[in-house]
Amino acid sequence: MERTLFKAQRISAILLAPWVLIHLGLILYAVRGGLTAAEILDRTQGSLFWGLFYGSFVLLVTVHAPIGLRNILREWTPLKSDNINPMCFMFGLFILVMGIRAVAAVVG
Amino acid sequence: MEVRIWRGKAEGAFSSYHVPVRDNQTILDVVTEIQREQEPALAYRFACRVGVCGSCAMTVNGKPRWTCRTHVTRVAHEGVLTIEPLRNLPRIKDLVCDMGDFFQKWQKAGGKHSGSLTRADKPALVDITNPARVTANAAIECINCAICYSACDVVAWDKDYLGPAALNRAWTLVNDERHSEREETFDKSFGEGGCGSCHSQGNCTRHCPVEISPSESIAGLKRAAFSGLPKMDGN
Numbered sequence: 646m647e648r649t650l651f652k653a654q655r656i657s658a659i660l661l662a663p664w665v666l667i668h669l670g671l672i673l674y675a676v677r678g679g680l681t682a683a684e685i686l687d688r689t690q691g692s693l694f695w696g697l698f699y700g701s702f703v704l705l706v707t708v709h710a711p712i713g714l715r716n717i718l719r720e721w722t723p724l725k726s727d728n729i730n731p732m733c734f735m736f737g738l739f740i741l742v743m744g745i746r747a748v749a750a751v752v753g
Numbered sequence: 754m755e756v757r758i759w760r761g762k763a764e765g766a767f768s769s770y771h772v773p774v775r776d777n778q779t780i781l782d783v784v785t786e787i788q789r790e791q792e793p794a795l796a797y798r799f800a801c802r803v804g805v806c807g808s809c810a811m812t813v814n815g816k817p818r819w820t821c822r823t824h825v826t827r828v829a830h831e832g833v834l835t836i837e838p839l840r841n842l843p844r845i846k847d848l849v850c851d852m853g854d855f856f857q858k859w860q861k862a863g864g865k866h867s868g869s870l871t872r873a874d875k876p877a878l879v880d881i882t883n884p885a886r887v888t889a890n891a892a893i894e895c896i897n898c899a900i901c902y903s904a905c906d907v908v909a910w911d912k913d914y915l916g917p918a919a920l921n922r923a924w925t926l927v928n929d930e931r932h933s934e935r936e937e938t939f940d941k942s943f944g945e946g947g948c949g950s951c952h953s954q955g956n957c958t959r960h961c962p963v964e965i966s967p968s969e970s971i972a973g974l975k976r977a978a979f980s981g982l983p984k985m986d987g988n
Contacts, residue, residue, distance in 0.1 A: 648943040720911050
């Protein structure tokens with residue numbers, strides 16, 4: 646399992662890197678242009694592109710973040726793997742649900 | 754020259770001794786002179802005295818070193834030497850550590866060679882130009898001194914981490930065509946506390962007295978997670 650998680654975290658990191666840059670660029674563009682929340686939503690709602698972009702973003706974070714959190718908890722807390730694994734699984738589910746909810750609100 | 758030496762176990766204190774400076778004097782010479790002339794109860798380990806056996810590693814002025822090959826002139830700071838046992842290992846007495854964990858982790862990392870030939874077979878013919886063999890040879894000369902294990906910060910904070918020496922050993926076996934359990938060794942090196950826990954800080958490589966790079970070996974294991982086990986046919 647460790648090897649699979651190791652690979653999943655590395656691959657998700659590689660894919661997330663350009664996604665994060667695009668996301669940051671988008672924020673800078675939107676803020677610089679002085680767009681209001683309503684104007685932004687007007688452009689994103691109904692957009693298949695932004696739906697796919699942020700949907701895949703959420704999936705990648707759902708894979709990447711819980712594995713990293715698992716490593717941190719294992720190294721820095723006295724918690725045992727038996728407790729850490731379900732905690733991080735639940736954390737991943739939480740990110741997934743909240744992320745999908747947010748994407749649905751932006752593009753739905 | 755003043756020499757401060759740790760006396761005791763985990764609880765203890767430094768005792769100071771004075772030793773004359775001599776030509777070509779090593780740290781092990783100094784410890785031996787103190788034990789023979791001043792402090793017969795001083796406990797320390799050594800065997801070969803020439804950098805082969807890996808028994809005499811200690812912490813000298815804050816850094817792990819092989820004491821038989823470390824000259825006093827290279828490390829004495831303002832005429833003072835401070836000598837302690839290796840870090841990250843339980844202290845038994847004075848400069849002697851319990852190496853049990855260190856060697857058990859070798860086993861946990863799949864470090865035991867498993868051959869497939871019997872004594873009735875002819876010795877294996879190994880092509881020394883095979884890339885996998887070249888890779889194994891680059892990491893094979895480890896003398897088990899535990900200096901890398903002592904230098905590693907990840908070992909210090911994660912007691913389950915197998916450590917640089919054990920993972921370096923696993924990498925040599927993964928690249929050894931005579932080892933019949935390459936896949937098993939690779940799996941063990943990636944188990945909990947295995948190579949995925951390495952932070953690539955490089956203290957192991959910086960301090961290795963025989964100039965092996967455990968960092969490179971661990972990186973090789975990590976790469977193999979994606980590329981698969983090294984091929985044995987040289988392709």
